[in-house]
Amino acid sequence: DNHLGGKLIDWAIVEELLVPAVAREYGLTDFRRGSEAWVGAIAKLKQEAEEAKISLSRLPSYKITTYLKGGDGRVLPFEYTLRREQVQELSEHYIRKTISICKKLLEDSGVGPGDVEKVLLVGGPTLMPHLREQLEDKHEGLGIALEYKHNPMTVVAQGAAIFAAVRAPAASIKIG
Numbered sequence: 001d002n003h004l005g006g007k008l009i010d011w012a013i014v015e016e017l018l019v020p021a022v023a024r025e026y027g028l029t030d031f032r033r034g035s036e037a038w039v040g041a042i043a044k045l046k047q048e049a050e051e052a053k054i055s056l057s058r059l060p061s062y063k064i065t066t067y068l069k070g071g072d073g074r075v076l077p078f079e080y081t082l083r084r085e086q087v088q089e090l091s092e093h094y095i096r097k098t099i100s101i102c103k104k105l106l107e108d109s110g111v112g113p114g115d116v117e118k119v120l121l122v123g124g125p126t127l128m129p130h131l132r133e134q135l136e137d138k139h140e141g142l143g144i145a146l147e148y149k150h151n152p153m154t155v156v157a158q159g160a161a162i163f164a165a166v167r168a169p170a171a172s173i174k175i176g
Contacts, residue, residue, distance in 0.1 A: 001094075001101055004094055004097070004125075005123065005125070006050065007050075008094060009053060009087065009125060010050045010053060011033075011046065013049035013086075013090060014033065014042065014045045014046050014049050017090075018048070018080060019031060019033065019042070021078075022076070036071060037070055037071035038070055038071065040069050040070075044066055044069075045066075049064075052087075053128075054127075056082065059084070060084050061082065061084065062081070063080075063081045063082075064078070064079065065078075065079050066078055084130075087128070087130075091125070091128065091130070094125075095130070095131050095134050099135065099141055099142060106142075113138075113142060113143040116142075117145070118145050118146065118147040119135065119145070119147060120147045120150065120155060121146055121148075121150075121155070122152055122159065123155075124153055126152045132146060
């Protein structure tokens with residue numbers, strides 16, 4: 001899925017869990033993504049969600065502790081303990097969609113799981129234990145071994161460099 005990335009999961013955490021928690025705690029009816037009064041606070045929650053998601057690849061829970069500033073100058077202390085299970089639930093749709101796309105590509109190419117030695121993981125979200133378990137599952141996932149030797153973020157950078165090198169126009173030199 002060319003449009004799938006960790007940001008989608010970050011925003012799901014913000015919109016489905018953190019924003020409702022802040023709104024409930026402080027009785028805010030206008031606290032939402034897109035609200036001009038809370039742009040900075042929502043951006044802060046997005047940053048915290050990303051950090052929490054990354055930490056939850058290694059930990060069962062992560063405590064978000066921050067201050068949110070409103071357009072009116074109010075500063076709201078906010079604490080929320082995010083659990084790995086919550087992120088797994090929010091990311092399930094994206095994982096299922098990605099696995100479905102991969103299965104279709106394999107099927108369209110006439111390739112079965114036994115024809116593929118390993119799957120190279122690319123991108124930060126592939127560090128999520130739940131995603132890895134789902135991919136390897138023989139029934140629900142791809143049923144193909146995963147390659148763990150390469151850092152998924154390094155693979156992104158290497159792929160971008162190769163793509164840029166291939167796409168770069170040939171230098172033209174004018175003589176005379």
